[in-house]
Amino acid sequence: MVYQATASAPVNIACIKYWGKRDTKLILPTNDSLSVTLDQDHLRSTTTSRADPSFTKDRLWLNGTEEEIKPNGRTATCIAEMKRLRADLEAEKPNEPKLSQFYVHIASKNNFPTAAGLASSASGFAALVKSLASLYQLPSTPSELSLIARQGSGSACRSLFGGFVAWEMGSSPDGSDSLAVEIAPREHWPEIHALICVVSDDKKGTSSTSGMQRTVETSTLLQHRIKHVVPERMKVISEAIKKRDFNTFAKITMQDSNQFHAVALDTDPPIFYMNDVSRAIISLIVEYNRVSVDAGGPLKAAYTYDAGPNAVIYTLKENVKEIVELVVNYFPQANQFKDPFGLFGSDGVQGNVVTGFNTAVAKPFGVGAVKNLIHTRVGDGPRTLGPEESLLGVEGLP
Amino acid sequence: MVYQATASAPVNIACIKYWGKRDTKLILPTNDSLSVTLDQDHLRSTTTSRADPSFTKDRLWLNGTEEEIKPNGRTATCIAEMKRLRADLEAEKPNEPKLSQFYVHIASKNNFPTAAGLASSASGFAALVKSLASLYQLPSTPSELSLIARQGSGSACRSLFGGFVAWEMGSSPDGSDSLAVEIAPREHWPEIHALICVVSDDKKGTSSTSGMQRTVETSTLLQHRIKHVVPERMKVISEAIKKRDFNTFAKITMQDSNQFHAVALDTDPPIFYMNDVSRAIISLIVEYNRVSVDAGGPLKAAYTYDAGPNAVIYTLKENVKEIVELVVNYFPQANQFKDPFGLFGSDGVQGNVVTGFNTAVAKPFGVGAVKNLIHTRVGDGPRTLGPEESLLGVEGLP
Known part of the structure; x- marks a missing residue:
């Protein structure tokens, strides 16, 4: 049995800018911000995540090149948070496979060149979180997932929605209310x-x-x-x-x-x-x-x-x-x-x-x-893609 | 009898910037500012003012070209204010010639090219006011003259002093306390x-x-x-x-x-x-x-x-x-x-x-x-120059 999912996520560009953190570890901002999600048909990050008992550590490839997952770094934090949500689900549903205990292989790519000078961290972390949410079959809402993407890259939380999106700074010291909400979907103002x-x-x-x-x-x-x-x-x-x-x-x-x-x-x-x-x-x-x-x-x-x-x-x-x-x-x-x-x-x-x-x-x-x-x-939010879009081969490598 | 005086005045460059007026006619700023006066040996405006009963109107030449003195404009205001101070003096000392009743001819030049991109309004209005103060033999202090130069160009008030100069924004609606004061003379910190x-x-x-x-x-x-x-x-x-x-x-x-x-x-x-x-x-x-x-x-x-x-x-x-x-x-x-x-x-x-x-x-x-x-x-304040520096010829023209 192969446990794998692929997702894509969009770029967003803020109208009200995020600039300043009140907590640099949790990535809690000093002010609300608001963005427009751009169309994934033109600009997107795509990520495949696979969990397998044969894997010996969590691994990540960006545009085909393996990147170190630094302990306690932002990527490690996002993966750990997603595994925690999966573990919660497994605790509730004991018949589910224990994917939270497997290592993951993650491959991600952008369809726009780095040379374009467009920040790919927002779409990248959103696609990472979305692909893991699909892999783990989590019932989480986009706002719930945005809490985790935020810890990868602040503005990534806004890429969990299409349309017009606010990142509410929140007030809780643990960051539990610093999340993205939809102001209006793309269909509201597609022009x-x-x-x-x-x-x-x-x-x-x-x-x-x-x-x-x-x-x-x-x-x-x-x-x-x-x-x-x-x-x-x-x-x-x-x-x-x-x-x-x-x-x-x-x-x-x-x-x-x-x-x-x-x-x-x-x-x-x-x-x-x-x-x-x-x-x-x-x-x-x-x-x-x-x-x-x-x-x-x-x-x-x-x-x-x-x-x-x-x-x-x-x-x-x-x-x-x-x-x-x-x-x-x-x-x-x-x-x-x-x-x-x-x-x-x-x-x-x-x-x-x-x-x-x-x-x-x-x-x-x-x-x-x-x-x-x-x-x-203006575009839609993250998409779960079919297996034909997989970035990992049979061996679980790009 | 020729009634004439020549003066030079320096450029100043602010360290605390003047940006914003609370009264655009009187040129009253929204905040205090502070500048360093630069050395007139290198950058200066020089102005000759003459009063004569034969003159038929106030006239002004800048770098040899006659400029219109617009009624109620900034230059007209400065000239009128200086004539008012002279009239006060004449009222106190009835034996003084009635220069306040004569028209003036004023010639001014800068020793730096306009192409240098340096604002010449500060040194220019300071030199104008200083030359008229000398012509009228006014006992006014530099701070008193700064009140008038300020109405020509705000930052000109700071060019009435050498060294380190503050323009105190003041609080009076008539502008009577919006003037320049010396923080320290050039000799305090000539380095x-x-x-x-x-x-x-x-x-x-x-x-x-x-x-x-x-x-x-x-x-x-x-x-x-x-x-x-x-x-x-x-x-x-x-x-x-x-x-x-x-x-x-x-x-x-x-x-x-x-x-x-x-x-x-x-x-x-x-x-x-x-x-x-x-x-x-x-x-x-x-x-x-x-x-x-x-x-x-x-x-x-x-x-x-x-x-x-x-x-x-x-x-x-x-x-x-x-x-x-x-x-x-x-x-x-x-x-x-x-x-x-x-x-x-x-x-x-x-x-x-x-x-x-x-x-x-x-x-x-x-x-x-x-x-x-x-x-x-850092340089000194306005200087009164000898007749050999005159910018007006015998006929009172440049």
């Missing part, structure tokens, strides 16, 4: 699309793990953000999502991206994640929105930046074509735009600019400044 | 030197006048800075100056530069003044300090950035040579370093890096990224 601009960076940035704790220790503005700004923004953006109010959603998303980078800059020594290319993309989106607002319309796009120079632009599906044209005008692409939604005909992207746009807001960059454009949309 | 890195910028930045009001209106962090952070920093840095404690002076200076740019970024839409070159200079100074601190020493240099990409690096005289070498290593110069203090022999700058410096913290840039390096030091 939310995302354009990821992969920005070339020649500077090694500060890791988010060390960076956020330096901010907690040295920024004199962070506490004000945590106590007064984020709680209000969480309310307003949750309401905006429920009402499908893109204008408010965009405004809060941009403000919170800016404020996250502001507190990073208020850190000693300061932390910079955005570079001149990131700044130029902000200028384009600000001007693109100005044209709409000056004509009496709403904000049409929202930029957001995580701990790196890449831009994620949220917009409604109807605006994606204009935005791709705009970005390509300033950031010529080496490769043809991969057009998963068939927006462009055989002529491809022309680099057109919307009427009334002040082209002087940014200077054009050379090919490669924006290395790649990825068009995706 | 404070400054290296200005003039950074090339291809993006037109947001003017500080409009930028700071957008921050006041939209930043959710600014009020916390104003109420809680700046008052504490003013105390700590004033003490550090009195004790000649460079380590603390440097720490607060860098933190406050970072926080000013953080609240600019927290503005909606965000305001960026620093670019990739500015960021790279920060990385160099952070690493330069790390080498010293890791060896048990103090911070040796402090960067600070105003509303533009130029870096001003404060350091003690003994460290300037190392810092010039370091900057030139990463930012090769088109022109030979102008060496006003004779630090370098005939070989010039070699681009050496201090032992233990991790050169990977920044990548080298091409010639022109840093256009110019200006070495100067």
